[in-house]
Amino acid sequence: MTEEVQKLTAAIIRARLCTHLPDPAQVARASGYGVLKHELAKQRAHKPVRRLAEEMGKDFSALAPCMLMSPLSIAQYLPPDQDLFDIVIFDEASQITPWDAVGSIGRGRQLVLAGDQKQMPPTNFFSRGSATVDEDAMVDLESILDECVSASIPRRSLDWHYRSRHDSLIAFSNSRYYDGKLVTFPAPETRETAVEWHRVDGVYAKGTEQTNAIEAKAIVAEARRRLAGQVPSETSLGIVTLNSKQQELIEDLLEQARKGDSAFDAHFSDDLEEPVFVKNLETVQGDERDTIILGITFGPVEAGARKMSMNFGPLNKDGGWRRLNVAITRARKAMLLFTSFDAGMIDLSKTASQAVRDLKHYIEFADRGPRALAETHSDSVGVTESPFEDAVKALLEQRGWSVRPQIGVSGYRIDLGVVDPDNSGDFLAGIECDGAMYHSAQTARDRDKVRQAVLEGLGWTIIRIWSTDFWIDAKGAMERVDARLNQLLEEARERRASADAEEESDAPAGDDEEDFGGDISAQAKDSSAQDFADDPEDEELPQPSMEPAPEVEPVLFKARPPDAPRARGVLYRNTDFSAVADRIDADQFYDPAYYDILSEMVRIAVETESPIRDDQLATVVARAHGFARTGRLIRERVNEMVEHSFVTIQDQEGHAFVWRDESHPERLSEYRVPRNDAAERSIDQISLQELMLAAEAVEDAEDRAVAVARTFAISRLRRDARRRVEMALEELARR
Structure with missing residues (x-):
């Protein structure tokens, strides 16, 4: 029934508008309709729209009573003396500046603005004349919606949300x-x-x-x-x-x-x-x-x-x-x-x-x-219990604090919790809104003393506001609370800064990060291009995630024999799974019947990329199955394949690398450098053996740690990365 009424209403409105339109064959040449008819019959030299609207007069509005135009188009095409519209409606009013809107507002008898102050304001993004966009220079501007809200124009909230098909x-x-x-x-x-x-x-x-x-x-x-x-x-x-x-x-x-x-x-x-x-x-x-x-x-x-x-x-x-x-x-x-x-x-x-x-x-x-x-904030029921709490909460929020009411899930609740601005998962303090009459009783005072002691033992800082103080001097009471909250915030920041400083206090000055500058990747490739063997079948893969490796028994690797071939650099090769691509099935990943296929994929990856860190190997296999992340179950499944066919060796830093067999470390004579961004590895993803081989190739460098980092296209050598490279250099020196 409702749909039928809507359809009939639209039909009636259209019929009423059409009844005022004359028969095109009977319009007078001097009328507005005649002017339009003459223009439609012309083959060239048409009048501009603005001039046509001026000459048509009231007939223009009768023919087009409802128009969809931008503010700029209204100023450009409609004459200033045109009859007023009954109503002007702005959509996306939060993105329209007042100076763009004011001309259109003057065209109507009533105004409706539809917009959302919590979405984008107007910017100077489109007004900048340069062909290149300097996003740092963009400035947010006031909108006509902001101006109307400030002018206290009546507001209505449209609360029903239709766009999202999933809430x-x-x-x-x-x-x-x-x-x-x-x-x-x-x-x-x-x-x-x-x-x-x-x-x-x-x-x-x-x-x-x-x-x-x-x-x-x-x-x-x-x-x-x-x-x-x-x-x-x-x-x-x-x-x-x-x-x-x-x-x-x-x-x-x-x-x-x-x-x-x-x-x-x-x-x-x-x-x-x-x-x-x-x-x-x-x-x-x-x-x-x-x-x-x-x-x-x-x-x-x-x-x-x-x-x-x-x-x-x-x-x-x-x-x-x-x-x-x-x-x-x-x-x-x-x-x-x-x-x-x-x-x-x-x-x-x-x-x-x-x-x-x-x-x-x-x-x-x-x-x-x-x-x-x-x-x-799962512990907050989100409802204040008194007008006093409402007033305190509102005044705190006016001062910029984020406040949650009634924190707690049992009989004891903190009236208001003030969220730490630096860490929204924690509360900076709890606010107790107490009435002097209630707390004058001895049992109530005792109960609250015990309660506060328990809360402070859990890490809360409690700030108490007495209702009598608040009603006599609300401004002074809130200034004292605000000052205390700011003091607590500064103390919390100092504690965090102190903790960070202690964490890095053992770092030598300047060793935390060394920036070599320039295109290191290109330098590394160009400087040793004659030694690198290219493989046209390499394909790009995303960098693997850095999941923690499972515990593996440490195994000391053997030294390379004296007659081992000279170390040389080659381009890193990514695993090509095309040989088994038609049999890869993510849905069967944990199925026992999928064991042979998964084992074959692990074999291909190890033969191509070993030595490879075990979590990196799991990521390579996971990405081939389309998994976005490499969780614990995936790593355990891949490690199961590794244990049956390959060797996992843990180095002195606890990183576990997968090798083809036990003799592979002493046979290794090549270190692998990146050929593209996808192949780049961080220092802790490179085995100590490869780092030693790279160090052999740069033995004449003034700073061998930096030279090794350059070899692997590492542009910044952080403290822990330098420590790992120097560990490889020390092992090399002992040999």
Whole structure:
């Protein structure tokens, strides 16, 4: 019935509008309709739209009572004396500046603004005249939505969310930015989440490049996998990057992929309603696709590094959280997050950016699903118990503190918990809102003393606010609380800084990181090109993840015999599984019947890449099966194959390397250098034997540790890496 009424209403409105239109054959030449009829009959020299609208007068509005135009088009095409519209509606008002909007506002009798202050504000991104985009110079501007909110224009909240076909796609933003007020609808499926996290071992190129090649290749590979076998009109995909340089790199890689794959190329056709797009944060608002791939781009600048800069480009700016909110809410069916680091590598003590803090938690959400949201503060029931607590909570939040009410799951609850700004998983302090009348009783005082002692023993710092003090001088009471919270925050930061300093106190000055500068990879390849044997069948693989190796009994390796051949450098070869590609089946990975195939894959990988660290070997096999991560069960399964056919030797640092047999270490005469970014290894992924062979080749170098690092295209020699190289040099000297 409702649908029928809607259809009839639309038909009636259309009929009423059409009744005022004259018969084209009977219009007078001097009327507005006559002017239009004359223009339509002309073959050339047509009047500009603005002049045509002026000459048509009221007939122009009667013929087109509803118009869809941008503010710029309105100023360009509609005459200033045209009759007012009954209503002017702005969509995406949060992205329209006041000076662009004011002319359109003056065209109507009523105004409706539809927008979201928690999404992208206008920027000067499109107004910059340079052909190259300097994203660091972009500035957020005020929007017409901000101005109308400031002017106290009546507001209405549209709380129902329609885009996401799975409520997990909006769950993070709903919790983080909309206070859980959005009404979402469950999907008719059993999977817990439609958000996936893909961890790649990418390296961010700082400076002028500002790209992450490994991450870009992984994104393109995932896009091809997702669209393979799909009808272009039935599924859609979009790729979002954090900067324009990475956007251009992905566009170039996609262009290469499209040239040899017509089926893949069909998804980019302009004839499609929703072709594949690649956009950056500044241009993606308003777009949506079935599947969105978000690449963070930024990350470690050295393979295998566990520390990185807290610079995430546009996310570090004021309001960067708005950009993150836009990026993670573009998907209808699936959201894929690609990073070159895990959440634990984001150090919140080194940044005050809300967006970076939210990115850390979004990675945790993508990794562990919706339960990560509950676990952030699972002990809070989220409801205050008195107007007093409401008032204190509101005043603390006005001062910039994040506050959670009623912390606890048993009879004892802390009234308010103030979240540590540097570590959102911890509380900085607990606030007790006490009434003097209640606490004057001896039993109540005793009970609270015991309670506070227990809480402080658990690590809480309790700040008490008396209701009488608050009502007499609320400002003074809150200033004292705010001062105490800031004092606690500074103390916490000093403790963390002191702990970091103690952790690095044993490092010699200058040894923590040595930057050699220049294109080390190219230098290494060029300097020894005559000694390297190339293999045209090598293929690129993603860098393996750095999972901890299982315990292996230490075995001391034997020295190379005196008549061993001279050490020489060769290019690193990646494993080629094409011989067994048609038999690889990820679904059968743990099946006993799959043992022979898996054993054959391990044999191929060991014969190609040994000596190889055991966790790296597991990653090679896992990637061949399409697994995004190499967990404990996968490593145990691969190690089972290794134990039956090969030898695992643990070096002095506890790293376990897989060799073909027991005599392989003493027969080894080649050290392998990278031929491309995908083949590069960190120092701890290179066996001590290979490091010694490389050291033999640079025996005349002034600093042999640096020379060895150069050989393997290591641009920065950190303290632990230098220690490993020097261990190899000492072993070499003993021989």
